[in-house]
Amino acid sequence: MKRYVIVFSAIMLLLTAVGWGQDTAGVAAAAPGGSPPEPPKNVRAFDTPYDNGHSITLTWESSASDTAGSLFLGYRILRSDTPDGPFVDRGLVPAGATTKDDKGVKEKEEDGYFPRNHDFYYKVAAVTAVGETESPVVGPVQGVGQWYNRGKTPVAVAVVIFTGLTLYFIVRAKRGAVLYIRPLAGIDAVDEAIGRATEMGKPILYVLGLGTAADIATIASFTILGRVAKKVADYKTSLIVPCYDPIVMIIAQETVKTGYYNAGKPEAYNQDSIYFLTNQQFAYVGGVNGIMLRDRPATNFYLGKFYAESLMLAETGTVAGSIQIAGTDEVTQIPFFVVACDYTLIGEELYAASAYLGREPVLLGTLKAQDYAKALIIACAIIGVLAASFGWTWFVQQFHVGN
Amino acid sequence: MSWETFLWTTLSVALTLCTFSFLYRDNPFYKFSESLFVGVGAGYFTIILIYNGLVPTLIDRLWVGQPWWQIWGGRWWYIIPALLGVLMWFRFSKKKSWISRYPIAFYIGIATGVAIPLEMQNRVNRQLADTLLAPNFSAGFTAGISDIIIIIGVICSLFYFFFSVAHKGTFGGIAKIGIFILMVGFGASFGYTVMGRISLFIDRVQSIRDWVKMGSDGTGGMMAIVTIVSLAVVLLIILEIMRHLRNKAAEPTAQ
Amino acid sequence: MNFFERLSKLDRRWVYLILAGVVVITVLMKFSTPIRINPEVRAIYDFVESRKAGSYLHLAVDYDPGSQAEMHPMTYAIMEQALAKDIKIIMTALSPNGPGMAEQAMLNIMDSVRLHTGKEVVYGRDICFLGYKPYPGIVILSMGQNYRISFPSDYYNTPTDSLPMMQGIVNYSNVDGIVLITGTSGVDYWIAYANGRYNAPLAVGLTGVMAADYYPYLKSGQIFGLMGGMLGAAEYETLAGRPARAMEAMRVQVWAHMVIIIFILVGNIGFLASRRRGGAR
């Protein structure tokens, strides 16, 4: 009988301690037949570094009761506006943890608002089946926003180096330095493909993909489209550009117009050949597939952002007998283009294409900057791996980007 | 099963069959379903953008229950993006269409400005930091060798992407190893994806099966519709085969 | 044009037709593929099979609707097997969208057992569902102490103590083993806490994508069995002698893949043969 009483009261206490349903935080109970846990030691509360200010970080050393195999449930974070309470439960952290960011949103009117520049007091309680033991109160502490995120320094350094390289090579190119670039099969094919369309008297289809005008891949595709449009105007071929996004359509119209203008044939430009189709992924695929089978373009360009439709477009284009040149920055889709298209611009080649097609020295200069950046990355990788292997962690840590 | 659901389901099965006919060749049935999809898709997108985009991000913020002309109670500063949006409409005019470049310039500027540090961090800094690991031989010999292969693979593949150096000699050799590694990766990606894609078609076959079942379990009328649709499909296939045979007979034999 | 050249230039529509034909036939026909049973799946089956009537099994259903296609067949197969052997099942759900999955599985199985064996499965006597609680790590720990800490009442708000089958069942030490079916990373908690701290025998059923990462735990003995994805579920259905949902999906997929692989091989044979005949070009 006595055993049942003990079990029953232990259960009841556990329920209270873990506290589902009710906010019973702060009730530290001593249990019959067991001792309450040791409190966590050295609790510290401080402003979370490099954040927007709506967060405070807590750290502590494990309670002596938090050992493997024990019935230790975790740590409860308690917060108050005054040192004397009342303390509010800010969540439970599983056993073994020694840190927690107590944070919230910055909008005053929303749930979970966490005030900035406001004094708080904290306690951390060790929770077991038997009871809870709280640490002493720490504080006051305030969440403060920072103006520079030091964790991002490696990114800042990378951006500065890269921008410097780019500017340097642009200036050099403007002064007339001759830059070599290696041939790229996909680019060499562009002229041939446009010429073929002219011979066959068939149009050229240019698909900008599913990206919005805010996607850099789409922006890169615009720059290629401008060069292609110029050549198309030179060859007096027609161009079809069905678009997936209205803003993309508007920019594509401007781009093609510029291309025709640069070719000295602004009168040949027809705005209706660059149109909005639809904004549903597979409806768009259906529409473009239809164009391929009905207008039988001699050449299809797929440059931009592509998802599952990559292979559907490329296979239909093959059926229609078109030459296909593709390029995307979606890593998972590159293989499908490689398999099904005649020429594929792999990854970075997509971004290099406009410089290749335009052949303007300034643009070629940026390619040189990209190459130097890659050389730098390779050097860092080799040195870094060696450093890591010989335990020289300082070097490796310099590359680590914080949140 | 209600008639209503059955008829809607019949419609979707019919559209499904129309779409599948594309695999054979372009035909009026596919053209119909494709055009319908394009139109309905654009209409759906417009409506969603009005109700889930325009209303919550703009209208609800400008007008908070006041008479419509009085926007000061709301967050009036949202009038700025609205004006920028209206500037886009200058494209309807031939002469003034250049005004639309202002919002576009803003849009592009934001996109590229956000991208510079963000893509540098996510694609360059983070990927590089993940590469800087000592080969983990404590997890076994294979694991250690694999780590070394990863590092060598990354470096060789990066060599392939050099634009301003001729791919000749030693450099060309390293770049060649790089392109082989890229191809292994592409093959793996392709093979990995095949698994999931078949199930998409399985799902469509099952939905047609369910429709046939729905009809045969339902009233006589439903059964009749299922029969008519099925007969129509069979008839079309037979007609197509006959047309094909006739054309073949008319053609001079190949070779 | 010889046979091999013809083969390698086969019209794509034949490829489509054969693939579609194989899928349609395998969907409609009720045959089973010869599934080779892996020891890690058999271990789970044997474990359930060797339990005595009246013993207890804890079934953790921790997956969301998104992975139900792979996970439901596992849950169904194990429940059918256990209930047929009069093993009592305690169910829990520790993923936010899991309770709906668990309840659906439980109700369907109660019906189907009644239909197939005529055996009446009574809620509270043969099976119970304790429900969902957040913080999986803590819930798993607390259940090692006492089920009632996290689940003072079951999913339907009946006090746990008033369920006949829960009389005398305190914690993991009263159940013979835990089978966890999950598509979430909560599996790490189960391994670390339920097995690590309380030494409860644990077997897991995982999505195909996850499975490969958990073989090390099988080797180290932290889990005694593992089912991976649709194939794992199909293996289990085969063992249980009741091929059902997983088997259907599996036989279609397997045959469709075979078709694609055969096409690749045929294409290459045709290509290589015609190249050899054509000589060096």
Next chain:
Amino acid sequence: MKKEIPLLIVFVSGLFMAVQFFVPHASSEFIYEFVMEWSIIIGIFALALGIWSLVRVSVNKIRRRSENWPYAIVILAGLAAMMVFALAWGGLESYMFRSFFNYVMIPLHATMFSLLAFFIASAAFRAFRARTALATVLLISALVLMLRFNPYLGPLGGPEAGLAQWVLNVPNLAAKRAIIIGIGLGMVATSLKVILGIERTYMGSD
């Protein structure tokens, strides 16, 4: 006025957003979120131009009786139907709008997507030929991955599954990483070219 000011806007807003990335303060976050909303709102206004373009192209097709013009009517009918259903009867909750979504759009979407299964098969058949050394490597690595879950060939977790996992985790990872790094550099370079006004074809000609 026509070109200089837009280029200045690109430069200023681009530079501002690039710097914003390094400032974690709440006021910087606020500006970021506000500016993102601006982009969304501009996009909504642009939609009118998109729909106008679709309608114009379709109407022209019908008027000129170009090839396949009847299907332009279907496009316009679908577009009009969805707009009328929602705007005239109960918005997003409208019965017809929802039914069209559930029984026209969803099945068409799923069916169009499922065509991919066939395209994968035909692409594999047509393109996976051991023409060159590179093509052979591609073919073999794809086959290794395709065979990994085949019960006719071996147990899950057996040697070929291990090989597949290795191909996925080692060479595939190396290839992806190199591609991603290259793409990152390309994206930053392209963005720089746009912000600096070196690349300006998108801005129009006059």
